[in-house]
Amino acid sequence: MTQAPERAIGIDIGGTGMKAGIVDLVTGNLVSERVRIPTPVGATPPDVLDTAKQLVELLGDDAGTLPVGVCFPTIVKNGVTLSAANVSDAWINLEADKLFSDALGREIHFVNDADAAGLAELEYGAAKDQQGLTIMTTLGTGIGSAFLFDGKLVPNSELGHLIWKGDSIEKWASASARERADISWSKWAARLQKVYAHIEFLFSPDLIIVGGGVSKNPEKFLPMIETRAPIVVAHHQNNAGIIGAASLVRSAH
Numbered sequence: 001m002t003q004a005p006e007r008a009i010g011i012d013i014g015g016t017g018m019k020a021g022i023v024d025l026v027t028g029n030l031v032s033e034r035v036r037i038p039t040p041v042g043a044t045p046p047d048v049l050d051t052a053k054q055l056v057e058l059l060g061d062d063a064g065t066l067p068v069g070v071c072f073p074t075i076v077k078n079g080v081t082l083s084a085a086n087v088s089d090a091w092i093n094l095e096a097d098k099l100f101s102d103a104l105g106r107e108i109h110f111v112n113d114a115d116a117a118g119l120a121e122l123e124y125g126a127a128k129d130q131q132g133l134t135i136m137t138t139l140g141t142g143i144g145s146a147f148l149f150d151g152k153l154v155p156n157s158e159l160g161h162l163i164w165k166g167d168s169i170e171k172w173a174s175a176s177a178r179e180r181a182d183i184s185w186s187k188w189a190a191r192l193q194k195v196y197a198h199i200e201f202l203f204s205p206d207l208i209i210v211g212g213g214v215s216k217n218p219e220k221f222l223p224m225i226e227t228r229a230p231i232v233v234a235h236h237q238n239n240a241g242i243i244g245a246a247s248l249v250r251s252a253h
Helices: 045-058 096-104 113-124 175-181 185-203 240-252
Strands: 007-013 017-024 035-038 068-072 108-112 133-139 143-149 152-154 207-211 231-233
Touching (some): 007 045, 017 045, 017 240, 045 096, 068 113, 096 108, 108 240, 113 143, 113 207, 113 240, 185 207
Parallel strands (some): 207 231
Antiparallel strands (some): 007 017, 017 035, 133 143, 143 152
């Protein structure tokens, strides 16, 4: 096994934006500016690949031939994307890691976006050295989740698709659902209380981490939620996907 590189590029592909940065794999800190380009309309594989190339170019000479970790809003198994959320259906059953490796000419590692956020917390944040089961939830357009057990990622959990009143629970309790319904933070916290109570009943986690865009304003909702397990805010907010995706390179070595 080769020695792990000290730096890697993380690319975070979302439904509305694609972001990238160079990450110090020892500290988990960004050592470059974070660059962002809007996700191409339709998010087809060729367009996303072109945008990924542009992001690497924006990182400049420091990007060199650094390996790349990519996180993506889809189920990922063995580098193959098996679903599509807010991106083209052409990603379903696509050998995405090979596609990116050929396009960028370098080592590629692929992971689900919520799993990437979980890895960032596992390696460099709230879940570091945590024993037992940690469940991270990302509250945004939907509800993403990452299961971390005794320092290892259990990939591709989809807690946002737990069924609630006949539909995915994220359509009722995500951050975007709060905005659509135009409800107060306290009313949204009451919805989240039901979500976390259900998750605790099913899985009995030892720690719950709350991430996503709303983790910048935890005082508006988190004090109103009661759980048996400690519930804390993610250390890495908007950079979690970039950092977690890059950390895959460290894990691979």
